[in-house]
Amino acid sequence: MTTLIGGEMLLWSDTPVSGPALRSLISPSSGCTLVAGTHAPDLLDAVPAASLTVLVRGVPDAEALAATRPGVTVLCGSLEKLTAEPGYDTVVAFGGLDRLLSAEAEPLTWDETLALLLAVLKPGGRLLLGAENLFGLHRLVTLPSAPGDADWVIPDDHDPRRPAGHAGLLERITRAGLRIRRDYAGYPGLSSPTVLLSQEILAESALVGALEAVVATAVEPSVDVLADPVRLATGALRNGLAAELAPAWFIIADRLDASSDAAIPDAVIDSQEVGITELPRGRTLQDHLLAAAQRRDLPVMRDLLTAWQGSPTADVPASQIVVTETGGRAETGGRAGSANGLVEANGLVELIALAPVGTPLTALRAFAATAIAGGFAHLWPIPADEAELTAVLAGMTGRELAPDQVPAADPPAAHAVGDLLADRERLTRELAEANAKHAYYEKMLLHREAELKRVRQMNALLSATVPGKAATSLVGGLRAGKRAVRSVVRRTRGN
Amino acid sequence: MKFGVHHANHYYGHSHVLARYCGLDDTEPPRLHGYLQHGWNIGDGMAPDHEYVPGVAKFVWSERVRRRAWSLGRRDVYVVGAPWAYLLAMEPEPADASVRRAGTIWYPFHGWEGQHIVGDHDGLIGEIRDTETGPVTVCLYWQEFGDKRVRVRYEKAGFRVICHGYRGGWWKDLDPGFLYRQLAEQRKHSRVASNRLCSAIMYGTLAGCAPAVYGDPMQLEGERSAFGGQGRIVREWADLHGAEVDVEVARGIAVAELGADRLLPPAELRRLFQWPSLRADPDVELTGVLTR
Numbered sequence: 001m002t003t004l005i006g007g008e009m010l011l012w013s014d015t016p017v018s019g020p021a022l023r024s025l026i027s028p029s030s031g032c033t034l035v036a037g038t039h040a041p042d043l044l045d046a047v048p049a050a051s052l053t054v055l056v057r058g059v060p061d062a063e064a065l066a067a068t069r070p071g072v073t074v075l076c077g078s079l080e081k082l083t084a085e086p087g088y089d090t091v092v093a094f095g096g097l098d099r100l101l102s103a104e105a106e107p108l109t110w111d112e113t114l115a116l117l118l119a120v121l122k123p124g125g126r127l128l129l130g131a132e133n134l135f136g137l138h139r140l141v142t143l144p145s146a147p148g149d150a151d152w153v154i155p156d157d158h159d160p161r162r163p164a165g166h167a168g169l170l171e172r173i174t175r176a177g178l179r180i181r182r183d184y185a186g187y188p189g190l191s192s193p194t195v196l197l198s199q200e201i202l203a204e205s206a207l208v209g210a211l212e213a214v215v216a217t218a219v220e221p222s223v224d225v226l227a228d229p230v231r232l233a234t235g236a237l238r239n240g241l242a243a244e245l246a247p248a249w250f251i252i253a254d255r256l257d258a259s260s261d262a263a264i265p266d267a268v269i270d271s272q273e274v275g276i277t278e279l280p281r282g283r284t285l286q287d288h289l290l291a292a293a294q295r296r297d298l299p300v301m302r303d304l305l306t307a308w309q310g311s312p313t314a315d316v317p318a319s320q321i322v323v324t325e326t327g328g329r330a331e332t333g334g335r336a337g338s339a340n341g342l343v344e345a346n347g348l349v350e351l352i353a354l355a356p357v358g359t360p361l362t363a364l365r366a367f368a369a370t371a372i373a374g375g376f377a378h379l380w381p382i383p384a385d386e387a388e389l390t391a392v393l394a395g396m397t398g399r400e401l402a403p404d405q406v407p408a409a410d411p412p413a414a415h416a417v418g419d420l421l422a423d424r425e426r427l428t429r430e431l432a433e434a435n436a437k438h439a440y441y442e443k444m445l446l447h448r449e450a451e452l453k454r455v456r457q458m459n460a461l462l463s464a465t466v467p468g469k470a471a472t473s474l475v476g477g478l479r480a481g482k483r484a485v486r487s488v489v490r491r492t493r494g495n
Numbered sequence: 496m497k498f499g500v501h502h503a504n505h506y507y508g509h510s511h512v513l514a515r516y517c518g519l520d521d522t523e524p525p526r527l528h529g530y531l532q533h534g535w536n537i538g539d540g541m542a543p544d545h546e547y548v549p550g551v552a553k554f555v556w557s558e559r560v561r562r563r564a565w566s567l568g569r570r571d572v573y574v575v576g577a578p579w580a581y582l583l584a585m586e587p588e589p590a591d592a593s594v595r596r597a598g599t600i601w602y603p604f605h606g607w608e609g610q611h612i613v614g615d616h617d618g619l620i621g622e623i624r625d626t627e628t629g630p631v632t633v634c635l636y637w638q639e640f641g642d643k644r645v646r647v648r649y650e651k652a653g654f655r656v657i658c659h660g661y662r663g664g665w666w667k668d669l670d671p672g673f674l675y676r677q678l679a680e681q682r683k684h685s686r687v688a689s690n691r692l693c694s695a696i697m698y699g700t701l702a703g704c705a706p707a708v709y710g711d712p713m714q715l716e717g718e719r720s721a722f723g724g725q726g727r728i729v730r731e732w733a734d735l736h737g738a739e740v741d742v743e744v745a746r747g748i749a750v751a752e753l754g755a756d757r758l759l760p761p762a763e764l765r766r767l768f769q770w771p772s773l774r775a776d777p778d779v780e781l782t783g784v785l786t787r
Contacts, residue, residue: 296561298574299757381529381552381571381767395763402772433550440548 002066005055007078007104012058014038014150017095017130019192020271025128025184025252025264031089034120036079037099039092044069047090055082057102078102084119091121094130094250096190098155107153109161114176124258127178129251131169132190134162136247137232141225143417166243169251178253182264185246187218187233194218196250196268202242206281209322212237213284213354214269216319219247221414228373228416238287280352282325286318286370293376298396306397309360313353317366320355361407365390369409373419377426384426508671509533509578516581517761518773521671528769532556532577535694535752537731538722539564540572552767556580556754573767576754579698582674584758588682588703598630599686600704601654602695603639604713615711616645619690620652622710626738632657632684634695678702692728692735700735700742700749708736 018040026033026046033047036055044052049071056062062076075082079100093100097113108116121127133139134157147154157164163172170180185202186193195218201207212234219229236245243249252264265273285308292300308314313321358366368389371377377384380392387403394401462468509531515521529552532540540555541547541564553569555561556577564572601623603616623631633654639645640658649656659677660670677698681687687699690710700706712725729736734744750756765772 296558302760302763378570379573381554381573392763392766395760395766398760398762400762400765400772430550433548436549437551440551 002062002074002076004059005075005077005083006081007057007102008062008076009058009102009104011060012103013060014056014058014095014099015191016040017043017191019043019194021186021193021196021268022094022130022250024268024271024273025196025250026092027090030126032087032122033090033092034088036091036093036117037095039094041068043092043094044072053088055079055100057100078105079113079116080105080108082116082120084116086120086122086125088120088125089122090126090128091117092128093117094128094190096130096132098132099150103152110159110163111161111172111176114172118176118178121255124255126181126255126258127173127251127253129173129253130186130190131163131249131251133166133246133248135165135245137219137229137236137245138189138247140245141221141227141229141232141416143224143226166246166249169249173251173253177256179256179258181252181254183243183252184250184267185243186248186250187215188220188229188247190248193248193250194270196265197242197246198266199243201267201274201276201279202237204276207276207279208237209281209283209287210279210354211242212287213320213322215242217355221416224415224417226416227418231374280322280324280354282322282352284319285321285323285351286367288323289318289367290371290374290376293371293374293379296379298379302396305393308351309364309394309397309399311351313351314360315357315363316353316355317358317363319366319370320353322352322354324350324352359407361390361394361401361405362409364393365406365409368393373416373422375422383430507533507578507673509674511671512578512582512585512674513764513768514770516585517765517768517770519765519770525768525770528552529554529571529573529767531575532560535577535692535697536560537728539567539569541569543721554767557752558754558757559751574754574757575764575767576758577697577752579674579678579694580701580753580755580758582678583701583755586675586678596683596685596703598632598684599627599688599707600632600634600681600684600699601627602634602687602689602693603649604689604691604693615713616648619710619713620649620654623654623688624652626707626709627686627688629685630655632680634659634680688738691725692732696735697749697752700745701753701755705742706735706740706745706749707738708740709738 014037016038020042023043023046026043028046028048030047030051032051032053034053034055035044035047038056038058038061039054044054049069052071053073053075054065055075055077056065057076057078059076062074065072065074097110097117100113100117101108117127117129132155134155155162163169166183170183173180182198184196184198187195187197195214197211197215202211215233215237216230219233221229232245233242236242266276267274267279285304289301289304292298292304308318308321365386368386371379372384372386372389377389380389382388382392385403386409387406390406391401391403463472510524510527511521513527513531514524519525530541530547532553532555533542535556539553540560541553547553550571553564553572554575555564555572556574558574561572561574603619623633631654633649633656635646635649635656635658637658637660640656646656657680659680660673677695681699681702681704684699684704686707687696687702687704688707688709689696690708691712692708696706696708723730732748734740735748759767764770
């Protein structure tokens, strides 16, 4: 059943907030629940239909919901038309506050919109809220684009009435009379996060390797960007800025008089709830390798590469391997590889794989690509080509490999403009160097030709002298003799 | 002889030693794509009189030289270690060899082709006599060895006078046996000495001799003090100067200066030098050397 509450948009449909990761945050015992904004069906399934009310602003969305979910109360319209009665134990708005008012409504401030949501929350109730980080890494790397249909008002960071930054958001929610139970950094974005990391797990510095690995996978770009978001996101993690630069935040906040009940996960990674003790502790292998590269410590790099490529984790990308110290390994179900070669060098003993496997050569090639994109290609005196560098890296482990044996890489899904500029610089330099080399070889060739000419002239002169002629006839005589002996031998064999 | 990127790569049979380490034919070393440091060096590892092509790799002996070369604006610099260190890895000293070592191998500082030293050989001979207690072998550069006046002067002093061979140049008069002869000679002696810190002292120290640097350093005619010259050498490598030095400290310095602690696997060297691969016959990989 659909109830039009006013302000509904007749020809409008919102992209639903999706992501199984968010489902872990919705407790099945959430009581009478209002889901505000368009959410994917699997999120709605987390709440029993009888106690679920959904508010959407587009009529097509409301009709689709009513058709597929007979037991659910579907409201269609703009948030400010909702009856301000505290009727819900839980209010869910993972899509944020900017998708709750329709085009028919007067724009309200962020605080006013939040107040509307809180007005329907019972005492002791719980708010599940998503918010886009307007200074998130996704915005830092995005290319300029024209405003879309949803941007009749653009939520932007110039608005002083909007909470700025992570701390600002928490402060504003607290000021509204709520207590923050948990807040998560969400990747890769607000609309379909796959990874949620709580403040508690981000504060654990020993987990940086495992977190870098999951965030790197989550923010892999699918469209062209200004700069590689993977480098930015993993760098933010290492520098303790993950929450500040996360693309989105998800907050679980209770009314002050609420009693805490169900457990809330420390993190959600690929729809799996993960406890703080379940992740391996240590830095990624890639981090160790790049640190050695920055120190120009190629012997350590050789040790690390050899240990990796000689272990059962050889086929896992270096960015998806956590190097743990003895006893630092938790039960992850991942594959662990012994890396005894590292014991003496660094006191590191185990490589724990977090991601699905490929082949050793694709894993090595992926590291070569990272090294080139990260600006480390100059460490090796070869053209900065992935296949060439892969062959040298294999050589560093003692393995014989020619560049043509390296499997071709898949065409990249997206390019980073910064990397393209760096590539152009590099290619320009390599071309200039190739020209200089060409000129040098040309000069060398002329030098050798002149020498050859001189030797030939000398040869001709010497041949014309009496001893030279004698030598020539001697050689000629010997050849004739050899021919004669051969023909005799042939004839003898023939008989 | 095929020509390399630079003829200096074949000096003293350096590329021959590396070719052997890489499991390749060491009588005909392939073209080495890059410049190879061919002597111990207080500058950027490269000889000042060579012409360098941009983008061509420079292979140096030690990390310290690499850092210095980078600071001097050199790029494409890669540490491979000295050919001498590879030679020693391939030719380990027999276990009982130290018993047979005796006396000092002495390298009077020499000039190169076209250079002439200004110095007093007799004064140097006196200092050697005063310092060395065992038998002395004087090793002269081929130029001085060929100069009868110089050679006879050392012989008259009662020293054994030898020459390791030609350096070679422009792919002529190359001497692939140079380093082998030098190693065999050094292993007969318990001390290595010179009037200037030089490659031979580093080599000898790595080969198990106790080093000493003393006596008149003999200036070259019109010598330019590139990279701080003799004064800087004495300041920076003070631990190697004197008639008696701390052998353990000296060994550590020689290992670092010759990159003996960071030899590359043959497969990596072949890729960097753009030498042929051995993948057709994996058994050829058996160079008798384990780098790790």
